[in-house]
Structures are given as structure tokens and as C-alpha cells.
Amino acid sequence: MKVVVELFGLARYLVRRKEIRLDLPEDATLRDVVARLASQTKELIGQVIDGKRMELIEPYSLNINGQYVARDLSMKVNEDDRILLLFTAVGG
Amino acid sequence: MPHRFVVSNPEKCVGCQLCEYVCSAVKEKSFNPMLSRIRVVRIDPVVSMSIACRLCEDPTCVVSCPRKALTANQETGVIIVDEDKCNGCGWCIEACEFGAIFLHSGKKIVFACDLCAIEKEPKCVKFCPKDALEFMTVEEVAQKARKKAVKKLLEELIKS
Amino acid sequence: MFGYTGNVLYVDLTVGKSKVEHISEELCKKYLGGVGLATRLLYDLNPPNVDPLSPDNTLVFALGAFAGTMVPTGSKHGIAAKSPLTGFIGDSLASSFWSQALRRAGYDAVAIKGRAEKPTYLFIDDNVVQFRDAKHLWGKGCLETDNLIKEEIGDEITSVSSIGPAGETLVRFACITNDRTRQAGRTGLGAVMGSKNLKAVAIRGTKAVQVAKLDEVMELCLDLYEKCQGTATEKYRILGTPSNVLVLNRLAALPTKNWQQATFEAAEKVSGEYMLEHYVSRITACSSCPIACEHICTVKDGPYAGSVAPIDYESLYALGPDCYIDYFPAIIKAAELCDHYGMDTISTGGVIAWAMECYEKGLFHKNDLDGLELNFGNHEAYVQLIHQIALRKGIGNLLAEGVKRASEKLGKGSEQFAMHIKGLELPGYDVRGLKTTALGLAIATRGGCHNRSPSYEPDVKGKVDRFKAVKGQGKLAMEQEDFAALFDSLILCKFIRGVFKDFYAEASKLYTLTTGIEITARELKKTGERICNLKKIFNIREGWTRKDDHLPQRVMKDPIPFGVAKGAFVTEAEFDFLLSDYYEARGWDEHGIPSKQKLIELELGDLAKDIGVR
Numbered sequence: 019m020k021v022v023v024e025l026f027g028l029a030r031y032l033v034r035r036k037e038i039r040l041d042l043p044e045d046a047t048l049r050d051v052v053a054r055l056a057s058q059t060k061e062l063i064g065q066v067i068d069g070k071r072m073e074l075i076e077p078y079s080l081n082i083n084g085q086y087v088a089r090d091l092s093m094k095v096n097e098d099d100r101i102l103l104l105f106t107a108v109g110g
Numbered sequence: 111m112p113h114r115f116v117v118s119n120p121e122k123c124v125g126c127q128l129c130e131y132v133c134s135a136v137k138e139k140s141f142n143p144m145l146s147r148i149r150v151v152r153i154d155p156v157v158s159m160s161i162a163c164r165l166c167e168d169p170t171c172v173v174s175c176p177r178k179a180l181t182a183n184q185e186t187g188v189i190i191v192d193e194d195k196c197n198g199c200g201w202c203i204e205a206c207e208f209g210a211i212f213l214h215s216g217k218k219i220v221f222a223c224d225l226c227a228i229e230k231e232p233k234c235v236k237f238c239p240k241d242a243l244e245f246m247t248v249e250e251v252a253q254k255a256r257k258k259a260v261k262k263l264l265e266e267l268i269k270s
Numbered sequence: 271m272f273g274y275t276g277n278v279l280y281v282d283l284t285v286g287k288s289k290v291e292h293i294s295e296e297l298c299k300k301y302l303g304g305v306g307l308a309t310r311l312l313y314d315l316n317p318p319n320v321d322p323l324s325p326d327n328t329l330v331f332a333l334g335a336f337a338g339t340m341v342p343t344g345s346k347h348g349i350a351a352k353s354p355l356t357g358f359i360g361d362s363l364a365s366s367f368w369s370q371a372l373r374r375a376g377y378d379a380v381a382i383k384g385r386a387e388k389p390t391y392l393f394i395d396d397n398v399v400q401f402r403d404a405k406h407l408w409g410k411g412c413l414e415t416d417n418l419i420k421e422e423i424g425d426e427i428t429s430v431s432s433i434g435p436a437g438e439t440l441v442r443f444a445c446i447t448n449d450r451t452r453q454a455g456r457t458g459l460g461a462v463m464g465s466k467n468l469k470a471v472a473i474r475g476t477k478a479v480q481v482a483k484l485d486e487v488m489e490l491c492l493d494l495y496e497k498c499q500g501t502a503t504e505k506y507r508i509l510g511t512p513s514n515v516l517v518l519n520r521l522a523a524l525p526t527k528n529w530q531q532a533t534f535e536a537a538e539k540v541s542g543e544y545m546l547e548h549y550v551s552r553i554t555a556c557s558s559c560p561i562a563c564e565h566i567c568t569v570k571d572g573p574y575a576g577s578v579a580p581i582d583y584e585s586l587y588a589l590g591p592d593c594y595i596d597y598f599p600a601i602i603k604a605a606e607l608c609d610h611y612g613m614d615t616i617s618t619g620g621v622i623a624w625a626m627e628c629y630e631k632g633l634f635h636k637n638d639l640d641g642l643e644l645n646f647g648n649h650e651a652y653v654q655l656i657h658q659i660a661l662r663k664g665i666g667n668l669l670a671e672g673v674k675r676a677s678e679k680l681g682k683g684s685e686q687f688a689m690h691i692k693g694l695e696l697p698g699y700d701v702r703g704l705k706t707t708a709l710g711l712a713i714a715t716r717g718g719c720h721n722r723s724p725s726y727e728p729d730v731k732g733k734v735d736r737f738k739a740v741k742g743q744g745k746l747a748m749e750q751e752d753f754a755a756l757f758d759s760l761i762l763c764k765f766i767r768g769v770f771k772d773f774y775a776e777a778s779k780l781y782t783l784t785t786g787i788e789i790t791a792r793e794l795k796k797t798g799e800r801i802c803n804l805k806k807i808f809n810i811r812e813g814w815t816r817k818d819d820h821l822p823q824r825v826m827k828d829p830i831p832f833g834v835a836k837g838a839f840v841t842e843a844e845f846d847f848l849l850s851d852y853y854e855a856r857g858w859d860e861h862g863i864p865s866k867q868k869l870i871e872l873e874l875g876d877l878a879k880d881i882g883v884r
Contacts, residue, residue: 024520026513026516026520027508027516027542027543028505028513031509031543031546065504076502077501077502077768078501079732081732083834084520084522084833084835086732086736088732102520104730105504105505106730107505107727107767108518108699108726108727108730124554124555124562125554125555126555126557126558126559126560127557128495131340131558132340132488138478140478140481141340141479141480145478152554154450154451154554155554155566155580156552158554237491237495239498239561239562240560
């Protein structure tokens with residue numbers, strides 16, 4: 019199953035890419051997305067991803083297709099989902 | 111013995127002035143940047159950095175004092191002020207090329223950075239939020255600059 | 271007293287006199303400082319219904335409890351007056367050296383009323399207050415004024431807060447600038463200062479500031495400085511607030527082309543990412559700030575070569591996507607001009623965007639514009655227009671009134687797309703797809719402001735479904751508003767908010783250690799609520815009714831045309847529902863009036879009679 023993770027801000031700066039295509043098993047969850055990101059883009063560990071707990075560091079979160087923010091990482095992903103890795107403290 | 115003093119890196123300094131607050135808190139038990147031994151200079155929008163006594167090997171302030179009220183500690187280079195002799199004439203302040211010695215508005219004698227003598231480590235270095243301050247000898251300053259220069263040169267070499 | 275000095279400086283410009291009066295620890299604890307204290311002083315000093323540009327309006331500057339100390343982000347002040355733009359409470363915050371200078375001169379607040387006979391500037395030199403001739407400064411930009419006054423006074427530690435030409439010409443959204451690049455931007459306080467013939471307030475403060483428990487304060491601060499280098503503040507330190515551009519664009523929440531759209535085709539070219547790569551020359555901090563978020567941008571070549579301005583998200587949105595400008599150097603130039611003239615960048619961009627839509631719809635006569643081709647995206651025209659607005663020349667005179675008055679004057683249906691709430695031009699969050707934010711902007715006492723009720727938090731974080739209006743969003747908007755009021759009064763910068771694990775516990779401790787005044791987490795929370803209610807009472811006394819908590823017509827009639835939020839808008843029913851939900855959460859009746867019990871609960875019972883509450 020193919021999904022795309024879109025990167026912004028610091029994440030984009032660290033990885034030097036705007037998006038990352040992932041090929042995941044059929045029943046993959048968002049936790050698998052984070053784990054895959056952690057292994058493919060080590061630059062994100064420590065600042066964006068907590069490498070030990072395989073979670074995003076606050077206030078980063080995953081927004082699915084620009085429609086809603088995932089409540090927890092056990093959510094399943096769907097084919098062609100665009101997963102936005104966002105720093106969700108807006109304001110300024 | 112080489113003198114170790116507080117060095118400010120203009121590439122990291124953001125001009126927040128917290129070093130001044132910390133210094134006056136440690137030395138004077140209150141917040142008053144005018145009684146800080148380290149002073150920020152902000153030349154907006156181009157650059158900012160701090161200056162504290164550089165513990166010169168041959169300090170002009172000591173030589174200039176008409177009453178010989180200043181001496182430099184043999185080991186550390188810290189400027190010691192004889193409170194009885196100093197009359198606050200300010201000649202040493204004019205002599206210092208760095209503006210790193212000051213007149214204390216309360217005591218009416220001069221003062222300069224003493225590396226937080228009692229604390230044994232300069233507190234400004236510990237508190238600087240951007241790690242822009244380091245406690246270094248001139249030899250270490252030069253070493254750092256050399257490393258930086260070589261890394262930059264090699265980077266060009268690798269690219270080519 | 272610790273932290274506080276207990277002194278308020280009262281200035282009467284009409285007679286050219288000043289006096290110092292004491293304020294109690296009780297008052298300080300009740301309103302903390304900043305916006306809270308400034309509002310209370312303003313409430314007591316202003317009679318109701320003054321003309322904001324008359325001598326009877328008071329301009330109050332009030333420090334936060336932490337100004338003059340090493341408490342991170344504490345070097346700030348709040349300014350309040352009746353706003354010439356909205357007719358309601360005008361309050362704004364600014365930071366850096368001026369705040370600490372005032373504390374070190376020996377004051378917690380300055381309240382200025384009357385009008386000087388001729389251009390004047392105040393020089394507060396510790397205990398001595400001088401009224402100085404400002405004839406030679408009148409007409410000068412903010413930067414030049416800063417330089418000239420410092421030269422005149424001769425001491426580098428002098429800090430200057432001033433207006434630019436826009437404050438002098440009474441542009442209704444003129445701002446007050448201090449320390450070259452810091453602005454109390456919104457609600458037109460610069461015009462209030464200009465109407466008093468007051469060009470600047472210069473301060474030279476040499477006294478020491480004491481705190482109650484110095485060692486504990488130092489320990490807490492060291493910990494906070496370290497936390498301020500972590501993930502919680504990363505956005506502010508690296509890209510700065512402009513990192514919002516691509517995030518909001520992706521969510522179809524980036525108002526573009528006077529809110530005709532919610533995505534910008536050229537968003538990448540005006541993004542924080544692009545800015546960092548091409549234009550940021552330096553990142554600096556306000557005094558006492560370990561975060562350092564001020565991203566100074568410089569233009570090296572092209573028609574705007576040499577322009578320098580710090581760029582933050584709201585300025586970027588208003589002068590960029592809102593006007594359909596995709597050429598970054600033009601945005602920097604526009605911001606630099608606003609900084610020079612002393613004008614709110616958000617209002618400036620907002621009123622220009624409106625004017626552009628009027629132009630494209632053929633609502634202006636060619637003669638009105640002196641040949642300006644005010645199409646969306648035409649940066650040469652908009653740069654020219656900024657000069658005209660600041661100096662009230664040509665069409666600039668109409669626009670200087672703000673988008674509400676300008677659209678009422680022009681008519682021809684232009685009110686339909688005048689993007690303001692209570693007269694304050696809107697910030698960069700397309701609320702058609704952020705419904706808690708819609709409510710937050712509508713209820714904010716100073717007008718359409720994201721800062722006073724940061725309700726975008728629950729929407730963007732996904733605490734709620736941003737496209738729906740459901741019960742409980744009123745409570746969220748209220749909580750955000752109370753939280754913001756605390757930050758604005760303590761004062762702490764909102765950019766440090768992510769660093770606290772338990773904000774009320776940690777902040778109340780920091781407050782007590784600094785000031786020696788005992789305050790519990792619960793009392794602190796109540797204080798936020800009290801300050802919001804006080805500001806509401808001020809507004810009610812000035813004639814506010816439920817009608818004034820509104821949304822612009824476009825938000826309720828024109829759905830977002832494309833992007834992931836396509837089709838989104840706020841219906842009348844949704845808005846009414848949300849507004850009532852908010853009033854209920856607040857303990858107010860359906861007209862938005864606080865009940866007597868609520869006022870007594872908040873120790874504001876003595877104000878009940880002022881708003882007809884029995």
C-alpha cells in the first residue's frame with residue numbers, strides 16, 4: 019500500500035525533501051508510518067520523532083489528507099493517503 | 111599560565127542580554143545591567159556580541175592607574191582593585207580598549223569581570239541560552255578558529 | 271515590593287505636569303500587569319464614550335510583573351486606550367528594552383491623558399520627567415526618531431517608544447514602535463498618541479530590580495532557558511512564525527486575495543522555508559528572551575534592494591497572499607515601509623486587499639487613484655499605496671480610515687468583502703474551515719484578533735472537527751481567551767507556552783518567587799477569567815451589544831472555492847449556536863452581559879452598576 023508523507027518546516031529542512039513515499043503492508047497503521055520514517059529518515063529522530071517510543075514529539079502530529087488530525091497512532095492508513103507531518107502550534 | 115576568560119561568539123549571540131542579568135544577580139544580588147561585568151553590544155540589525163574583561167597579558171588599565179590601585183592576579187590575570195586607593199577617576203576606563211572595566215555607581219570604585227571568583231566558574235557561560243559564551247584561553251580561541259577554517263577549506267575541496 | 275515598584279506615573283500633557291501615585295500589592299495581584307492592569311487603569315481613568323482621538327482618552331502603558339528581570343520572555347509591556355479603529359478596548363503588547371527601562375526608572379505603569387499644545391516627547395529619566403520639544407522629530411520615521419532622540423540624550427541605555435508619520439496623520443491603525451523593530455501593532459494606539467501631539471516616550475532607567483527569592487528564580491530560569499532550545503519552541507527559532515504559510519495553505523486555511531480563496535498558488539514562494547533559504551540575514555531576540563524568534567530579512571538585489579525588515583507570519587500573510595503578492599522582496603519592502611511609518615502591517619495589508627478587490631470590480635473611479643493600477647498582485651502599486659495611506663494622500667486618505675469605515679463610505683456593496691470584525695482587519699486564518707477560530711475571532715474584545723483568543727489551537731491540533739460547530743467549542747474559545755489574557759498580563763510571551771508542563775502551577779510559582787506575592791494556580795486561572803470579563807465590561811460601557819460579535823459577510827456567504835476545505839463556510843445558524851455556547855460557558859446571558867453572580871465571583875461586583883446589571 020502506497021502512502022505519501024508530506025514534510026514542512028524543520029522536518030523538510032532536516033530531510034531536504036518535501037515528501038516521502040512509503041510502501042507499507044496492507045494493514046499498516048500510523049505507528050508503522052512513524053516507525054518507517056524513523057528508519058528511513060534518521061534526521062528526524064530526536065527533534066520530531068521520539069526514537070525510543072516511536073511517537074511524534076509534541077506538538078507534532080499527523081493530519082490525514084488535510085481533513086483531520088489522527089487521535090492516536092493505532093489508526094489504519096488507506097491507499098494513497100497523504101499524511102501531513104505538522105507542527106501544530108500555529109500562531110504568530 | 112594562560113589566562114582563561116569569557117569569549118563571546120557573534121555568530122551565536124542573539125543580543126538577549128541575559129548574561130548581564132545573570133552577572134548582576136550573582137555579583138550584586140539584584141538585576142541591574144549597569145552593574146554587570148559583561149556587556150552586550152547590539153549593532154542592529156547586523157551583529158551582537160558581549161564583551162567582558164579579556165585579562166590582557168599586559169593590561170593597559172593597570173599601567174594607566176595614577177594611584178597604582180590596580181594589579182593583575184599572577185595566575186588568573188583577574189584585575190584586582192585596591193578599594194582604598196581607587197578614587198574613581200576613570201583613567202583606566204579610558205585606557206581600556208574594550209570598554210570592559212566600569213565605575214560602580216554604588217561603591218564609586220571600578221570593577222571588572224573576576225570570573226565569578228567565589229563561584230569558581232563564570233555563571234554567564236552556564237546560563238547563556240544560545241551557548242554563545244565560552245570560557246577559553248587565547249590558544250583555545252586560535253585552535254577553534256583553525257579547525258573551522260580547515261573544515262571550510264576541505265568542504266570546498268570535497269565539492270570540487 | 272519585589273518585581274513591581276508600586277509606582278504609576280500619571281502624565282497630563284495639557285498642563286505639562288506629571289505625578290507619581292502608589293498602587294497596592296492587591297491591585298497588582300488582581301490584574302497582574304500588562305493588558306490586565308492597563309485595562310483596569312484605563313477603565314478608571316476614562317469616562318465612558320470619549321472620542322478616542324480627544325484629549326480625554328487615556329493612553330496607558332503597563333509592565334508585566336517580570337519586566338526588568340531574567341525571567342525568560344518577561345521583558346514586555348501592554349498598552350491600552352479606547353481604540354480609534356474599533357471604538358472598543360484597544361490593547362496591544364510590545365517587547366524588549368523599553369519594558370525593562372521603564373521598570374528600572376522606577377515605575378510599573380504610565381498613564382497619559384490630555385493633549386500637548388505642540389509636538390512633544392516625554393523623557394523619563396529615573397525620577398525626573400521632562401516634556402521636551404519634538405518639533406524637529408515630527409514627520410520623521412520610527413527608526414530615525416529612535417536615533418535622533420538617543421543622540422540628543424546621549425546615553426545609549428535610553429530606550430525610545432515612538433510613533434511614525436502614520437500616527438501623526440492619525441491613520442486609524444497606526445502603531446507604537448519601540449527599540450527600532452518592536453511594535454504594539456494593533457488597534458490604532460499610534461493614532462491615540464498622535465492625537466495627543468506625543469511623538470515619543472524616551473526612558474533612561476538606572477535602578478536595580480529586586481526579586482523576592484533570587485536563588486530559586488535563577489534555578490527555575492536556567493531550566494526554562496534549556497527547555498526553550500527544545501522542540502516546543504523549534505518553529506519560532508528556526509523558520510519563525512512564517513512556517514505557518516505552508517501548513518495553513520495545505521489545510522486550505524490561508525486567506526488569499528482578500529479571502530476570495532483559502533489557498534495560494536504561489537505559497538511556496540512566500541513560505542517560511544523559502545524565506546529562510548533566500549532572505550533571512552539574522553535572527554535576534556528581545557531583551558530577556560532565550561528563544562530568539564525575530565527573523566530579519568534583507569533584499570540583496572532587484573527593485574527593492576536594500577530593504578530590511580523582520581518578518582512574522584501575520585505581516586507576511588497580509589502583505590503577501592491577502593494581496594496576492596508572490597514576490598517576497600516586495601513583502602519585505604512593504605513591511606519596511608510600515609515599520610518606518612509606524613502602521614499595523616495586518617491592517618495595512620487587509621485594507622489594501624479590500625481596495626484591490628474594489629478596483630478589480632470597478633468600484634473606484636480612475637481619478638480617485640491617480641493612475642494606480644491596483645490589481646491583485648501588483649506590487650509596485652501596493653508599495654506606492656502604502657506611502658499614500660501613511661500620509662493620507664489621494665485614495666490613501668480613505669484607506670487610512672480602516673476597512674470598516676472605508677467600505678461604509680464607499681458603499682456599492684464593498685461592505686460585503688470588508689474583512690474585519692468590530693473594525694479590526696483579520697489575521698491569516700481562514701475561519702470558514704476553522705470554526706472554533708471563527709468564534710474566537712468574533713468574540714475577541716479588541717476585534718478580529720487571533721492573539722486574544724487563540725482558538726486556532728483546538729482546530730489545527732484536531733481537538734475538535736474544524737469543519738463543524740458543536741457544543742463545547744464555546745468553552746474552548748473561552749479557555750483559550752482566559753489563557754491568552756494571563757500571558758498578556760503576567761506578561762509572558764505566548765511562544766514560551768509549549769515549554770510548561772503544568773502552566774498554572776509553574777507560572778504561579780514563578781510569579782510568587784519573583785514578586786513575593788502568594789498566588790495559587792487556581793487564583794491565577796481565575797485572574798485570566800477576571801481580565802477577560804473586565805475587558806468585556808469596558809466594551810459594554812462603550813456600547814457593545816451582541817451584534818458586535820459578528821463575522822464578515824464573506825465568511826458566511828462565500829464558501830471556500832477549492833482545496834481540502836472546499837465548500838466550507840460558517841452558516842448564520844452555526845454562528846448563532848457557537849456564540850450562544852460561548853456566552854453560556856462564560857456565565858453571561860444571551861445578550862452577552864455578565865450576571866451579577868459572575869461579577870461578584872470575579873471580584874468585579876463594583877462595576878455591575880456601570881453596565882446596568884442588578
